[in-house]
Amino acid sequence: MNREEKKRETRKRIMEAAVKLFSDQGYDSTTVAQITEKAGVGKGTFFNYFNSKEEIMCDLQGFWAVDEIMKLREHHGPYVPVIKELMMELIRRMQLNRPLANAMLTGMLSSPINLANQNDILQSVYEAAAPVIRLAQDRGELSRALSPQAIVEQIVQSFFGSMLFWCMEQGEEQLEAQMRVTMEVTLAGLAPQEEI
Template sequence: MNREEKKRATRKKIMDTALELFAEHGYEATTVHLITERAGVAKGTFFNYFECKEDVFCDIQAFWATTEFVKLKDKSGPILPHLREFLMEFVRIVPYTRQLVRAVFQSNLGNEKSLSNQQRMLEELKQILIPLIIEAQQRGEFTSTFPAEMIAEQAIQTYMGVLISWGMGMGDDKLNTQMAVSFELFFRSLQP
């Protein structure tokens, strides 16, 4: 294994371990110390890759979303069912609790670096979404009334809005139900 592969493997190990610990102990109770101890890496190694645990959480989301969105391009058949499944899988794979959602938003909005990282991640997500939306428009699955960029931005805003309102205790008790209902309304509005 060359140096770059080893760095990627170490980063992924830290992210996987953090995700396990977030699911087991909750976001607040998971510390950098717990993550490094279970991952078998030094604290200094952790800080070579991440500034804080909030950065780990954002990177987990970005890594998974980017990997899965790229796979959507290769799937045959209509795009809409695949996009729906992606969104629901994203909600299932990240161990969201209302407390975790509030903590992440508080961190992202209260820290310039975290906010910048979150904005970068969402912009990358938008750039991945745009070609899929264009293809769905060309196939007649989505209306062409609105530019693909606008639809991508609205999809992200819908997702983030559901997270915020759910984190505040609003909506259905289950995030996946709330997300499914919101995106069903969103996708119906895009049909020609």
């Protein structure tokens, strides 16, 4: 196993340990020390890969989203309500309060490595979602004025923009309510428009 493969394997082991602990005892009750113990790595190794457990949560949500998007390829429509519900489920799974959401967003941007990791995850989301968006376009649910990639980018921008706005204590009191409004407006704007 070469060095890069070892690094990927270590990162995967840490994430798998975190998933197990988050599932068994909840996110808030899980500590970095518990994650490192379960993964069989030292704290220093953990911090070589993640700045915090919030960062792991963000990565996990990205991987979960890709898996769920891949399942939509087998869905027979309509797609837009399912896409909206997927975004809402992502928020529910995160169980974010404002300080945690702020820490997660900050962690994503805190270093070139973290940013590169997040961009890799986003690229996976784009690649998984573009065929689903094309199916929604073929059914007349989404406009053909934009490419599938551009539509996915708009949905992702709306998602993170809504989260940032909410972290700034703007909009709705609950993130789920904030995201519901954002997704309704975004997806309505991406629907085919009647010519006047």
